[in-house]
Amino acid sequence: MQALIDVVLPVFLVIGAGFAAxxxxxxxxxxxxxxxxxxxxxxxxxxxxxxxxxLDLRAGFDPGLLASFYGxxxxxxxxxxxxxxxxxxxxxxxxxxxxxxxxxxNSVLLGLPITERAYGPDALTGNFAIVALHAPFCYGLxxxxxxxxxxxxxxxxxxxTAVVGSTFKNALLLAIxxxxxxxxxxxxxxxxxxxxxxIVGRAGLPCALVALGGIxxxxxxxxxxxxxxxVVVISLLVHPVLVWSFGTMVSLPQDLFRSAVLTSAMAPGVxxxxxxxxxxxxxxxxxxxxxxxxxxxxxxxxxxxxxxP
Numbered sequence: 001m002q003a004l005i006d007v008v009l010p011v012f013l014v015i016g017a018g019f020a021a022x023x024x025x026x027x028x029x030x031x032x033x034x035x036x037x038x039x040x041x042x043x044x045x046x047x048x049x050x051x052x053x054x055l056d057l058r059a060g061f062d063p064g065l066l067a068s069f070y071g072x073x074x075x076x077x078x079x080x081x082x083x084x085x086x087x088x089x090x091x092x093x094x095x096x097x098x099x100x101x102x103x104x105x106n107s108v109l110l111g112l113p114i115t116e117r118a119y120g121p122d123a124l125t126g127n128f129a130i131v132a133l134h135a136p137f138c139y140g141l142x143x144x145x146x147x148x149x150x151x152x153x154x155x156x157x158x159x160x161t162a163v164v165g166s167t168f169k170n171a172l173l174l175a176i177x178x179x180x181x182x183x184x185x186x187x188x189x190x191x192x193x194x195x196x197x198x199i200v201g202r203a204g205l206p207c208a209l210v211a212l213g214g215i216x217x218x219x220x221x222x223x224x225x226x227x228x229x230x231v232v233v234i235s236l237l238v239h240p241v242l243v244w245s246f247g248t249m250v251s252l253p254q255d256l257f258r259s260a261v262l263t264s265a266m267a268p269g270v271x272x273x274x275x276x277x278x279x280x281x282x283x284x285x286x287x288x289x290x291x292x293x294x295x296x297x298x299x300x301x302x303x304x305x306x307x308x309p
Contacts, residue, residue, distance in 0.1 A: 009298070010117065011110065011113050011114055011117065011209065012298050014206060014209040014210060014213070015209050015210070015212055015213040015216070015294070016213060017210055017213060018032070018209065018210035018211060018212060018213025018214040018215075018216075018217070019213035019214065019216055019217045020213070020217075021210070021213070021214060022213070022214040022217035022218065023217050027214050029214075029218065031214070032211050032214030032215055032218075033211075035207050035208075035210060035211040035214070036207075036208060036211035036212075036214075036215065038203075038207055039203075039204050039205075039207040039208035039211060040171065040172065040208065041171045042171070042200060042204075043200050043201055043202075043203045043204030043207060043208075044108060044172065044175075044201070044204035044205070044208060045171045045172055045174070045175030046175070046197045046198075046200045046201040046204070047198075047201030047202070047204050047205075048128070048131065048132075048172065048175045048176055048179060049175040049176075049178055049179045049182075049197065050179070050189075050194065050197050050198060050201060051124070051128045051179070052128060052132055052175075052176055052179025052180055052182075052183060053178075053179040053182040053183050053187075053189065054183070055125065055128055055129070055179075055183060056125065057183060057184075061129050062126075062129070062252070062253070062256055064246075064247070064250035064251070064252050064256075065126055065129060065130070065247075065252060065256045065259070065260055066129065066130070066133065067246065067250065068243050068246035068247040068250060068252060068260050069130050069243055069260045069263065069264060070133070070137060071242070071246055072239050072240075072242035072243040072246060072264055073103050073105070073137075073138070073239065073264070074103075074141070075238075075242055076099075076102040076103055076234050076235070076238055076239045076242070077099045077100065077102055077103035077141060077142075078099065079099075079102060079234055079238065080095070080098045080099035080100075080101065080102030080103070080230070080231060080234055081095045081096060081098070081099030081145070082095070083230060083234075084098045084099070084227060084230070087226075087230070088224065088226060088227050088230075090227070090282070091281075092149045093146065093149055093150065093279060093281045094281050094282040094285075096142065096145050096146045096149055096279075096281070097146075097275060097276040097279060097281040097282035097283075097285070097286060098227060098230075098231060098282050098285060098286070099142070099145070100138070100142040100272055100275045100276070100286075101231045101235070101268045101272035101275075101276070101282075101285070101286050101289045101290070102231055102234040102235055102239075102268070103138050103141065103142065104134075104138045104142075104268055104269050104271050104272050104275070105134075105235065105239065105263055105264055105265075105266040105267070105268065105269065106266040106267050106268065106269035106270075106294075107127070107130055107131050107134050107263050107266060107269070108131055108134075108172075108205075108208070108269070109205065109208045109209060109212050109269065109270075110266040110267065110269075110294075110297070110301075111127055111130075111131075111262060111263040111266045112124065112127055112131070112205060113205050113209065114262060114266075114301060115127050115258070115259055115262050115263070118258075118262070118305055119255070119258060123255050123258065123259065124259070125255065125256070125259070126255060126256040126258070126259025126260060126263075127259045127263060129259075130259065130260070130263050131176075132176050132179075132180075135172055135173055135271075136173060138271070139271075139275070142275055146279060150279075212270065212294075215270055216290065216291050216294060219273075219287040219288065219290065219291040220284075220287070220288070224285060227282075227285050228285055228288045228289050228292060231268065231285070231289040231293065232289060232292055232293045232296055235266075235267060235268050235289075235293050236265060236267065236293060236296060236297055236300045237300070239264040239265070240261050240262075240264045240265040240304055242264070243260050243261050243264040244261050247260050247261065254309055257308075257309075258308050258309075261304060261308060262301070262304060262305070262308070265297070265300060265301055265304045266297065266301070267290065267293035267294040267296070267297040268286075268289055268290050268293055269290070270290060272286045272289065272290055273286045273287045273290055
C-alpha cells in the first residue's frame with residue numbers, strides 16, 4: 001500500500017490535475033496541445049539527449065534487457081493483431097491499429113517518473129535504453145505491417161518510404177540519435193550548455209503528465225468493449241508477465257529487470273491513438289483503450305511494484 005501512496009498516486013494526481021483543468025474549462029484543447037508540444041518537442045528531447053549522451057552503453061544496452069522487453073512487446077502486438085481478427089472479426093487494418101495499442105507502452109510519460117519515484121534517478125539506465133529504441137521499433141513494426149496490409153501485392157518501395165518517413169521525423173528520435181552521436185564520439189558538452197538543457201528537460205515530464213490528463217479528458221470510452229478489454233489485459237498483464245518470464249530466463253540484473261517489467265506494465269501511450277488516427281482505423285478503440293488502461297494502471301502498477309524484488 002505504501003508504494004501506491006508514495007510512488008504511483010503522485011504521478012496520477014498530476015495527470016488528474018490536467019484532466020480536471022480541461023473538464024472544468026480552465027484549459028482548452030489549444031492549451032493542452034501547446035503543453036504537450038513543448039514537452040514532446042523540446043523538454044523531453046533535451047532530457048533524452050542528455051541522458052543518452054552520458055549513458056553507459058555497455059550497462060544500459062544489455063541484450064537480455066532489449067530481448068526481454070521487445071520480445072514481449074512483439075508477442076503482444078501479434079496477440080492484438082490476430083486476436084482481433086479471430087475473435088472479433090475486425091478488418092485487417094483495424095487489427096493492426098489494435099495490435100499497435102497492445103505494443104506501445106507509455107514508456108516516457110509513465111514509465112520514467114514511476115521508476116524514478118520507486119527506485120531513484122540512478123535506476124533509469126534500463127528505462128533510457130528501452131526509450132531510445134521504443135519509437136523506432138514500435139512505429140517501424142506498426143507502419144510496416146499496416147503498409148503491407150494496405151498495399152497487398154504491391155512492391156516494397158512505397159512501404160519502405162512510408163516506414164522511414166514516418167519513423168524518423170520527430171524531435172524525440174532526433175534527440176536520441178544526436179545523443180548517440182555525442183556518446184559514441186565522446187563529444188564533451190560544456191557545463192553551461194548542459195545545465196541549460198537540464199533546466200528545460202526537468203520541466204518535460206511534469207508538463208507532459210498534465211497534458212496527458214487533458215488529452216485523456218477529451219476521450220470517450222466508446223467502441224467495442226470486448227476489444228478494449230482485450231487491449232487492457234494484454235497491455236497491463238500479459239506484457240509484464242512475458243517480460244518477467246524472459247528477464248528471469250536470461251538472469252537480468254535487478255535494476256534492469258525492474259526497468260523492463262515496470263515499463264512493460266505501463267498503459268498504452270497516446271501514440272496508440274496517434275497511430276490509429278494516422279490511418280483512420282480503430283480510433284475509438286485506441287482512444288478508449290488509452291483512457292481505461294491508464295485509469296486501471298493505478299492499481300496494476302502498484303501490484304507490479306509490490307511483486308518486484
